[in-house]
Each structure stands twice: as structure tokens, then as C-alpha cells.
Amino acid sequence: MGGWRFALRIAARDVRRHKLRSALVLTLVALPVLLVCVGLILVRTSAYSTAENVDRHLGAADALVHDFGPEVGGVTQLPDPLDGGWTTLGDAMPAPRNQTAIQALLGQDARLVSLVQSNVSVRLGDRVLHFPVTETNLADPLTDGLFEVLEGRAPTGPHEVVVNEALAERGLGMGAEFEVPGIDEPATVVGVGRDPFSRLQEVAYGSAGSLVAPATTMEERYETPQQWLVERSEISWSEVKKLNAQGLVVASRAVLLDPPPTSEVDHPAPESFENQERAAILAMIAVMVLLEVALLAGPAFAVTARNHTRTLALVAASGGTPRQARRVILAGGLVLGGLAAVGGMLLSVPLAAALVPLAQRASWSWFGPFDVPWLLMLAVAGCGLLAAVTAAAVPAWLASRQDVVAALAGRRADPPPSRRSPLVGLVVLGVGVVGAAVGAARYANYGPLLMTASVVVVMIGMVMVVPVFVAASARLAGRLPLAGRFAARDAARHRTRTVPAVAAVAATVAGVVALGISVSSDEAESRATYSLQLPEGQAKVDWYPESLPGEEVRDRDEVLDEVRSAIEDTVPEVDVHEVRAFGAPGRGADNNWWEVRPSSGEEVLLNNSSSVFGSGLVVADDMRGVTGLDDGQLARADEALAEGRAVVLTDRGVLPGEVDVVETVWNDGEDERPGDSIKGLEALALEVDGSSNVEAVVPPVAVAAAGLADRVEVVGLRLEGDLDRDTEKLLGETVRGVDQAAEVYVERGYERSDEVVVILWVLAVAAALLMLAGTLTATFLSLADARPDLATLAAVGGPLRTRRHVAAAYALVISGLGAVLGAAVGFVPGIAVSRPVTTNTWAAPELQGPYLDVPWLMVLGVVVALPLLATSVMWLCTRSRLPMVARID
Template sequence: MNQWLHSWRAAIRIARRDAWRSKGRSFLVLAMIALPILGVSAFDLTLRSSELSAEQRTERAIGAADARFRDAHVSGVPVYQDPAGEQTTPVKDYDNEPWPDGPTDVRKSIPAGSTVLTDSSGNAKLTTAHGLLLTEVRELKAADPVARGIMRIQEGRFPEKSDEIAATTHFLESSGLRVGSAVTARGFDRPYLITGSYELPNELKMDQVNALPGAFLAPYGKAVEKAGIQAPGVSTSYLVQKPGGFTWNAVQEINAKGVVVVSRAVALDPPADAEVPLFQKDGWGNYDTSMAANAAALAAVGTVVGLAMLEICLLAGPAFAVGARRSRRQLGLVGANGGARSHIRAIVLSGGLVIGVAAAVVGTVLALILTFALRPVLEDAMGQRFGGFTIRPLELLGIAGLAVLTGLLAAIVPAVTASRQTVLASLTGRRGVRRGSRVLPLVGLGAVLLGAAIALYGSVVSDQFVIVAGGSAIAELGVVAMTPALVGLFGRTGRWLPLSPRLALRDAVRNRGRTAPAVAAVLAAVAGTVAVATYTASKDAQGRAEYEARLPYGVVAALVTEEGGRDAAAVREAVERTFPVDVRADVSRIAVGKPGCEPWGGGKGCGRFEVIVPRANECPLWASSPDGSDPSEKFTKEQRRELSTKDWRCTASTGNGVYVEGGLLIADAPVLKILGIDDPGAAKALAEGKIVNFLKTQVDRKTGTVGIKLITDTEAADAAAQKNQPVPGEVKTFPAYQVPGSPLSYGVQSVLSPAAAKAAGLTTVPMGAYFSTDRLPDGEQRQKLDGEIAKLGSNVELTLEEGYVSKTSLVLLALTVFAGLVTIGAAGIATGLAQADAEADLKTLAAVGAPPRVRRTLSGFQCGVVAAMGVVLGSAAGVLPAIGLRLTEEREQLRFYQENLDNGWASSDTPPYVPIVVPWETLAALLVAVPLGAALLAAVVTRSRGALARRAAH
């Protein structure tokens, strides 16, 4: 045992000395191993530090209170909830009954003698240095000890008077205000003084202001309602503190009153799933990550780590091999003095051990320093404060162990090779002749055939992506195993090449121990890049074919639906000032109830309208039935397929477009021109007071009219709709002009002129405008418009139709650059090692009269040869998985399309288009530009003349 320890100690000392002597090579290998360790360790530290304990989560949610009570909005009926208070549902099932949707007086469920704080939230548009900013207003006495921990004061103090507020630091940054500034809200002139800044630990990017209870939301709501604007909705919960807290049994008792409770005691000591009634109810459950999902995640992580280690070993292994050859005389002396082969293997393996340990220490220490130093930046990027700087020593040791393992794995093959050399060959510097392995290529060929068969099965028979990916990975590993034999095949082309490339190719073939790993590393990177690039280009081609424009090319829609279109005129002017507008068409919408109501009603005094579809025009597959049953069940599979693809009532469509309530625009003839409707009859009909219709299912074929129903009582309408009864409301009828054919109107189903709407007694409010442009606005013009709209503070739905915009060009460029960098890096490493390994040959060339440029061209061709072989093999290996995945997707989409046909949901009898597209530009860049660039770069950085050296004595 002692002898074994002494021999390894001596081996480690020798390896440490050799690593220090060859600083350049050692630093290269150390950096390759340490960088992944740095990244993984930093990720682990960040992840663990961002995880909050149950106590920390509870403190940020309810402060120092024992519980938060909130209304479940189910009219006070008993509810079930999960322990966290995030999921809730009534105890009773309401499948065939109206859903309970009413408020509950939460205060009646709070135990007597409790300390209670009211916590209310709403929204308001606050004045800023730049204009208006939609901000959450939270009324909570934040300075109270019960609320401690919810908000963290950063500067100044929390409000103490009704005319004071505090603001989050993010709001102050966004608004350009500071502590001491005054703030007002739109439609509410009362000023508020900012007395302090605070942050929400879980939401650092939240724009929020804090006021005392009753100081802002109630008077603001009254002011805006008086101005004809719908008041914002306010949600209220209660922070409750009570001796003894609230156990799970107490929470369930309160649930019986229709109230949801977030309890500190339950959060710190949650009940078992069997004790939670919600999880026992059909359709509900504890949706924590399943074992299968965990296994899949671990498999994915293991695959990525394994591939990264393989890549490092492929690149670092030749460096150890060259180091062993340069130290062969020293290793020969070890053998000459009685050292066994195991001692030589130990010396070379110790090199990997020394560099692995150094990489582990450097990577871990740098990760600790960087994560600690960048903690504020990481917290801002994640949007929440860490619970603390958490270090898991065992996890960091495990990650560091990967570095040591990688170093040892990279040194195994060089160690075995060095130990097989005879003492005489080591002392004389002769390399000897050793035939390549005949078993490894056969194993690789078998893996290629097996992987291809698995991938083919996954793409043609099975629908599992993992089978295709697994088979492709096996095939790629088989190609890696065949790399030495394939390098030998490439060498046979040298007879037709000039001197320098022939010498480079011969050197690569003779020294497959350092050439094959570099080629394999390039192969792996390029194969992955080609696979992703092919798959991405194919998806892009499919997306282009399936793209539906929302508007005609170059058309802009700027729509405002809040506050009764108060800012519509200002938005129209802003678009005209900043964009190259050709034609402008102002549009309005029908308002039912108060002018400030939002579309589709909602709120007191607000209604909505519906464009009536006559009963005879309803699609039989979708028509409502009196008993509430599915109407499509009355038809056979063939009938459903025929109706969904042939019947005009089911296939009528105006295309995908900007959302407009009811598909109805109140506008004049210019909107027809902007939408591309070239029909003189439509403009004439609009001028005559008719409603121009693009969706013929809305036109009553008997009377030739379109009906618009005005619904003032939305609650009664919803109740009638649930019971499949006619919805009550006043109907306005207009003579219709049906545009011939099936014109593409981009979601607009009908257009009515403002004059006709006024004559019919309809109330309309401005909504914005549609614009056609002379040319697409550039980036600067878009930024100017965004700034103008931000100053208004309006919620504007701005749509600019640019046609199909491919998002894959940047992805393909990034992949090409990544593969190019890996290729150049691996080829450069191989070239540097080749120069160090073949210095004697270069001196021999110089001695026999070779010109100085031969050294430079030889270096360039050595780099180019490695890059070219890796790129060619990688490109061939990378296409297979992409094709397999696309074939699997095609089968899946065809099956889904067939199911839609059978169920009557398909709107076309055209099967899905799933193309396979090879990105020739990316392949050309990899096959031509990358090897050529690598060769030129190597030639440029190589010196023409080497250093003179005296002849070695033997």
C-alpha cells in the first residue's frame, strides 16, 4: 500500500513539474475544463440562492400576519382550496347550473379579537415626467408591524397621511420622478406627495405606489366615474393576526363561508395530500413535477453534461498525447530505471489529475467570486431578491469532481499509448509503426447502422421524438468511433494534391491519435448545428406557408378601446406625424351603456352588442341545441367531414385579422380601400346607408338584412345563454350589401357608415384608425411612435403588417458562428499540437532547402484539413436527426388533421404542409468558408521561420 502511495506521489510531482514547464498547453487544457465548471457552479449557486424557504415565502406574501383572507367570488358557497391558497373551486359541481359568481363579505369570517389590516389593489394612470404610466395602486398600512416584510423601504418613509404615497424604485426609474415629487392621476387632480421608495422582494420590476387605506382608490373611482370613465376594479384581501394562528382544520372551516385563506401555519407545516379535499376531487390534484418529468430532466442534463465532457476529452486528449510524446525520453528513463508500465501510465494520468484538480479549484473559486459580486445584477435580472447566498458544498464538490473526471478521461488513451512504447523506442525518439485498430471502425459502423435503424423506426412507425433523438445520437457516436478509419480514407486523396496540402494530409493520417479527436470534436459540433439548422429552416418554411396576414401589407391599425376612445384622436395624429401615411380611415365602435364602457360590457351600466347570425345560416356542427348536447354527435364521421370542408355555413371566413368587437367597424369608404376591397358597389352601398358585409352567414337571405342586437342587461344575457335561451335585447336591422365571392377582409366582417349608425340611433365612440403607408416605417419611426403613445398613457393596440418575418435567420447565423468557432478552435488546437509534435520534420524541410513560406502554408493546410474533414463528416451526420424529427412531426400533424376531419373541426380538406428544407447557405458557409477561414488564420499567425536548434545527441 505504501509503495503504491509513494509511486503515485512521485507521478503527481512529475506531472505537476511537466505542467508548469509547458504552461501554454497546460493553460489551454485547464481553460477548456474550467470554463464549463465555472458556468455550472455559478448556475448552481444562483439557483440555490434564489430558492426561498417556506418562512421567507410566507413573510413576503403575508408579512408578520398569521393569514391572508380573500374572497373566492363564488357568492359565499363552500369552497375547497389547496394548502398554498392558489387553487380553489366550489365544493358543489355546477355542470348544469349557473356558476356562482358573486362577492362575499370576508370580514364576517374573521375571528373576533383578531388584528386586521386591509390590503386593496387597483390601477390608475399616474402622471410622470414623460407623460402617463399605468400603475398598480396598493392601499396598505405598510408601516404597521403586521405588514412587515411585504414591502422593504429603500429611501424615506411609508405614507402617514392621506395625501402621501410611497413608490417602488422601479416606478421612480420608469417615471423619472424621485422622493419629494408630486403625483396626480388622470381624471383626478388631487396631488399626492412621494414620501419614500420601497421594493417588493418578489417583484422588483413592479410599477406600484402605496397609499393608506381609503386614501386613493375610492376618491379616484368616484372622480373618473363622474367624468364618464369606467372606474378600475379593486381587489381587497385582509391580513389577519390571531393568537394561535390558523391550522388546516381552521382554514377548512373558513372555506365553508366562501373565503380562501393563506395561512402561515399551513405553509410551514402543510398537510398530506390525502388530507386535502381539493386533491381528491375529480379533475384536481397536486400537480407537482412527476417522477417521469424529473427523470426526463435528469436525462437531458446528463446528456448535455456527457456531450460537454466528450467534447472536452476529444480536444484535451491530443494535448496530453503530445505532452507524453515530448516527454518520452523522460518516460523512457523511468522504464530504464526499473519502472513498470503502470508507473508510466500513472505519470500521464497524473497530468490529467493535476490539471483537472486545478481546473476544479479555479472554476469553483471564480464561480463563488463572480456569483457573490454579481448578486445584485442577477437579482435584478430575475426580478426578485435572493433568500441568501446559499452554498451547497456537496453539490459544488460533485461539479468539481466532473472536472477531475474529465481530466482523467482525457488522459486515459495517451497514458495507455505511452505505456506500450518500448524503453528503446522512448530513449531513441523513434515512434515505431503501429496499425490502427480494426475493431473500433467495425463497432462504429455497427453503431451507425443501429442508430439509423432506431431513428428510422422512430420517424416512420413511432411518434416518439426521443426515439429519433436517441437513434441519431447513437449513429453520431458511431461516426465518431469511425473517425480514425475515415481519416485514413481521406489520406488516399493526397496523391492528387500539391506539396503542402499533401504533406498536411499525410501528417494528419500518420498522427491519427491527435487528428481523429480534433476531427471528431468538429464533427460533433457541426452535426448538432446542421441538425438544428435543418430543423429550424424546415419549420421556417412551414411557418411561411401557414402564415396568415392580419392586415394588407404595410397597413397600420391603431385602436383604442378604453375610456370611451378618449385618446383616439391623439393616437391618429401621432401615427400621421411619425409614419409615412398614404390613406387614413377613422373607425369607431358601437357603445352600449355609458361612453366609458369597455367593449363586451362589464361593470355597472355597461352593455354590449352582437351581430345576429340567422338560425338558417348557423353551421349544423356548431348550432346550439336546446338540451345543451353536442350537435356534431348527430352526424356520422363522413357527414362531419363533408360539412366542415364543403358547407359554406361552416367554411365561411374573413381571415385572421386585428380583433374588432363583433367584427363590425363604423367607418366610411376609405377603410374599404385600405383593406384591399376593390368593389365600387361596396362604396356605393356604404354611402346609401347599407351595411357592407363580407361574411355571408350574417345576412338573412330572405330579407337581405343584417341585424345588430343591443344588450343592456349583460347578467340576464349570460344567464339566458347558459340555458340556451334567446338573449334579450333591442335589434337594429340594416339593409345589407354582400360583397361578391369570399373576399379576404382580415377579420372585419361588416362595415357600417357613421351616418347610418347615427340615423339608426346607435351610440358610437371613436376607436382609432386604419392607415395605408407609402413604405414600411423604419425602426426610428416606430420608436418615435412608441414614445408618443407612451406619453399619452393609453392602452393602444398597434398593428403593423410586415408580411411573414422569419425569425430563424438570426438563429441560423448564431449556429453557424458557434460551429465555426468550435471548428476553428479545434482545428487550431490540432494544428498547434501538430507543429509542436512535428518540429523536427519542419527543421528537416528547412535543412533540405524548402523555402520559408512552406512552414506557413503547411500550417494553414494542416488546420484546413482537420476543419474540412470534420465539417464534411458533421454535415453528413447532422441531416439524419433533422429529417427523422420532421417525418415524425408530419405523421403527428397528419393524425391530428385526420381527427379534426372526423370530428368536423377542420376548415379545409388540404392536409398539413410539413416540408424538409436543407439550409444550403449554412452548409455552404460550413463546408467552404469555415475550413478556408481556419486555414488562412493558421497561415497568418504562423511564423515563417522556426528557431534554430542544435542536433540532438543520441
């Protein structure tokens, strides 16, 4: 009896004898292990190892060299520069060198293959596609791995290209031709294949001169970097740094596979704070899952310990030690936890393999080869085993402290509770609350780490104070009916069975309430900071055609006239108004922008505004389409416009009586210069809270008086009327029938996103499932443990429905106590997380937050509706007839 062998034999026999209880524990432990292992396999499969990633970038080459030229004063880079880990040391524009110069730097034994990357825009019917392209020689062995041709062949002649499946599905499949701006000959698709990076993003590869127009300026050279695939002997880190001094960024295969120590890197990448935050959150989730599993499985081990009461008492009476008694119960955790952990880990492999195709369809990039991270999965299995042993720890400890005489006499009750545990729990709970508050207040200084640790501390403190609430419920149950008194007092008598179940429900509810408050507060921030594009109930029609260089674009006035006529014919009940604004540049300029400023100075009038139609200076004689003003301000503004004065909006307290409307113009490559203007225009300044969709409204008479009527153009259409969903759909079809680039937008104010609704529903369903799991598990185990008492009730003539009422009362006690306690505790992390998440220093002072919104309906549902649901399910699932058995089994 001195070792674990006998305890493990008892545990194995107990697993075989009590199959239902054992299956319950196996499920509770194996399910999270299974799910986490499946997630690990999918994540590892979706990612690429270092060697696989090197092949995707370098193909079969020994290095990839990016030339910036000697004028930049050298470069500095990380050992892995593939994701932007480099910077030039000078301010000069890069001036790449030719192949001969690069080969002289790398050595005459080096063989180079050119690789040029850029982005192109291609006309496809009435659409313009934008996608990245690469020019290289795919027939060269050095490019093996850069692109896999599945149909057709690799490009061999001029203007031949291959495309990936995503681009082929858009209409550029085998044999298709398309024109690339800046290249005289069209590109011909001779193959379709797979790019190792992008699954849904369109990609094309071609021979030199087929996809990238020749660079004529230094800026264009910078946008189409010249790179070289290099075949030569191994390039060491010391040689990489020498080449950096010559203006070369070098991704060396040898360095990528065997990076140098940090001490040899001039500017090592600092550890990302986001990585630390992510690690802290993952650690918190892991601890919470362990705690939840241990709490859910705790009642099962409590019942196991109860069934072994007489056995352990006989062991103690025969000279056994408390340590040996504890081993019997802990061995049950080892056996069940080991079986569940190993089973969940092994089952995860075929399940993950079956889910890979589904996960691949939801990913933008291609997955790597199927990869099973056995070491990580063993760690997860170890956590599952730890959770099972933790669940058995408290029942084992209490079983080792039982009164031997009382146990042999058949008196069943837990030993009296410790008075210190609740006090310690309150202290721990207080420490967690303070930590969460400090973490929220100092979010930028390791606040997330402190907050996540505090959440775990709060949960542990909550578990420690649960016995107090269980005992209090028993004291308050004196006036309840028989079933309620029985359930509450039996729950208090058998705390080892009740406390884990109540704590599991409380932890679930606390997590749901915390996430609900966080999501709801984030939505409150979105609602408060939402900027109306138009007054609610109005709509606009925009026209922003996509065009390629050299293409003739339709006249805007012509298109908008056709759109207006189509709307008036199809939806006559909708009123259509033209929106006019200062438009295209004059004075022979290519570019321009208009602004309004006080005549007395350069102050900015409005911090937050949006140019709904591409211009913030609208020309109109009324304010019907302007947002951010109340009815009184709108009336004053209409009067000012009727008098020939402009209306300007401000959120900075600047209230000028006169303003200047000023144009700034410039040509590409030239400095800005003044354009046309209206000086000293009388104005009415109105203060707005938040933002507005315009900066100023100028009356047409003022524009005409300044001789700038020809500078005003129609920039869009504004619609008024009964714009319900059906009308919106009809309007969209109507305007797109005129031109595919025309779009309709109906302003309906802030609308809760479907994503938020889905999140709240997922939280509610998760809470319901976990609460039902914890409540039903503990209740059925309680009923099994209470069979002798229920048999006594049957023997003295108890009604048939007594067992059903007792079961429902058990469920109500467990779920009700857990829900109330969990909801109260959940406010702590919920409020703490909401503060930093909803604080925006970039917004206007009145919109910076923080915001707090408690989803009271969801909280009420979790605290009231879910316990009633659990009670109802328990009542329906329990047989009414009482067991007719002997008092002592």
C-alpha cells in the same frame, strides 16, 4: 510504482516542464467550470430560499389566510398555496366573512391584520398607469418584510400611501397626490421604498380605504380578495385541512417550512412534464459540454502520451504493467483537471459577485442575498475533473498497448485501429437517428426526453466513426502537394491526437447546424402563418384612448378629422381614406357585436380573420384595403360591390348567395338579445387561403336601403402612398401631435425579427470560436509533435515556407473533416427538433405544418468559410522557418 503516488509525481513534473500545454488544458477545463459556476451563483442569488420566500409573502406573521366564505363548500389546497395551489369545491360566488368570524375559526389567541390586494388605474398626465396595490397596516410588526421604506415613512393616517422606486420614477414620488377611481380623497405619497417582489413593476401600499374602492358586488369582492395576516401558535397541516373545510385557504409558516409527506396531501401536485423536459435538456447540455471539453483537451493528452513514449517503454521493459503505464497519463488528467476545476470554482465567486449588479439591472424582480451553492459547484468541478480524465483516457489506453521495441527504437505511430469501433459507431449512430425520429413523432409522449437522449447517442456514435474518415482522408491525399500529403498522413498515423480534435469540431458544427435548422424552421413557420393587417405598402391610423371611469372621452370623429387634416398638411403625398364599419350599440344597449352569417343557416364562414379596426364588417364600395385575395378575386369583388351586393369571405367551403348581417346587444348583467340586422342581402362569397383582415364588406347603398346608415361610423384611417421608413416616422410624430393615443402602423409584410438575426450571429460566432479553438490547439500540438519530421525536411533543403504550409494543411484537414461530418450529423437533431416545434394543431389545416427550412447560407459558411478561416489564421500565426534540431530529441 504500484500505486498512484509515482504517477502523480510524474504528472506534476510534466505540468511544470510543459507550461504552455498545461495552460491550454487548464483553460479548456477551467473555463466551462467557471462559467457554469458563475451561472449557478447568479441563479441561486436571483432566487429565494423557502424561508426567504415565506418572509416575502407572510412578513412576520405565522400564517396568511384567504377567506372564500362557507358558501363555496370548502376548499382544497397544496401545502404551498401561495402560487395558486388551491381550488374551491363548489360553484357558489365567494362571500368573505368579517374579522370576528375569522377569529372565531382561528381561535381567540389569534391576532389578525387585514391585507387586501387589487389592481388600480391612475391618470398621470396624458397616460394611464395600471399597477397592483395592497392595503394593510405597514406600521404593524406583523407586516415587517412586506415593504421596506427607504425614504419618508410608512402610512399612518387615512389616504397615505408608499410607493416603490419604479412608481416614483414614473412621477409619483414623495409628496405626490393621485386619484384612485372609486375613492373620494386623493392618495398622498408619504414614503418611497422597495417591494420584495417587483423591481420594475410599479407597486403601491397604503392604509385601509386609500387604494382599493369598496366592493359593492360579489364579483368585485372576488377581484379584491380579503386576506388576513395571522399571529398565533403554530398551525399544523391537519389544522390547515380543517380550516379548508370552512372555506379558508391557509398559507402556514410551519407547513411551508416543513411540508407534510405526499401521502397526507389529498390532491398532490403532479410532477410537471415541463420540469422533466427541462431536466432532460439540462442533462443533455451537461453531457455535451463534458464531451466537448474532453475532445478539445484530448490532443494535449495525446501529445503528453507521445512525449512519455520512451519513458513508458522503459517502464514496461523493466517489468511495469499496462495498468501502471495508464496511470501515468491518467494522473496528468487528474492533476490538470483538479487544478482547473478547483481554480474555476473558486474564481467564479468573486466574478459572480461583480456580475450581480449587472444581472440585477436586467431582472424584473429583486435578487435575494448573495448565495453560493457550494454543493452544486463541487458537482460541476467534479464534472470538469471527469472531463479531463476522460480526455486522457484514450491516450492512456493506447499508451499502455504500445509496441515496446518500436518505442525504444524511436518509431512513432499509433497501433492499428480497431475494426470493431467504427462498426459499433455506425450502429450507435443509427440508434440515435431512429430515437430522434421516434421522439419527434411522439413529442407529447416523452418525446423530448427521447430526443435529448438520442442527440447524445448520435454524438457518441459520430465520435466513434471519426477514425474512418481520418484514415480515408489519408488514402485520398496521394495527389495533393507535399504539405497536404504530410498533414493528412500524419493525422492518420497519430489518430489519438487527430480524432479528438476532428470530433470536437464536428460536435460544434453539428450543434450549430441543428440549432440553425431549428431557428430557421421556426422563422419559416412565423412567415407562413403571418397575417397581413393591410395589403403590403399601406398603413392605418388607430385611436384607442385610455380613460378612467367617469372621464369624458374625446369624440372619435373629431380626433380622426384632426388627424386627417394634419396628415394632409404635413405629408401631402400620402392619400388618406376613411374606414367605416358597423359601430356602437343601439337600442339602449351597453355592448354589442356584429356578425355575418348565411341566410340559410348558422354556418361559420371564416375561421381565421382579424378585425384590424375593431370590426370585421366593413362598409365600403371597393376592396382596396382587404387582404387574403388575389387580383382576380379583387376585381370580381369590386364588381359585386358596384352592383350593391355584399362580399363575404370564407375558408370553410360555404358559398352562400344571400347573407344576414346581424347585431347582438346586451347590458351588463343581462342576457344577450337581437339588435338591428339586414336580412337576405345578396352576396358574393370568395374563398381565401389563410386569414383575412375582414369578414365581409357591405356596400353603402345596401346599408342605406336597410335604414342603418346612422349605425356606421369611422373606425380608422387607411393610408396609401410612398410609405418609407422616414415617412413612417414623420406620420407617427404627426398623429401623436394631435393625440397621444393615435398610432400609425405600416404593413411591410413579414419581417425577420432582430432576435432571430442575433441568434444566428451568436451561433456563427460560437461556431467560429470553438472551431478555431479546436483546430488551432490540435494544429500547434501536431507541429510540436512533428518537430523531428520538420527538422528532417529542413536538413534536406526544404523551402522556408514548408512549416507554414504544413500547419495550414493540418488546420484544413482537422477543420474540414470536422465541419463536413458535423454538418451531416447536425441535420438529424435539427430536423427532429423542427418537426414538433413547428407543428400547430390549432391553426388552419394548410398552416398546421410541420415546417422545415435549412439555412443553407449558414451551413455553407460553417462547412466552407470557417475551415478556410481556421486555415488562414493558422497560416498567418505560424513561423516559416523550419526548426534546425536533431532527428531524435
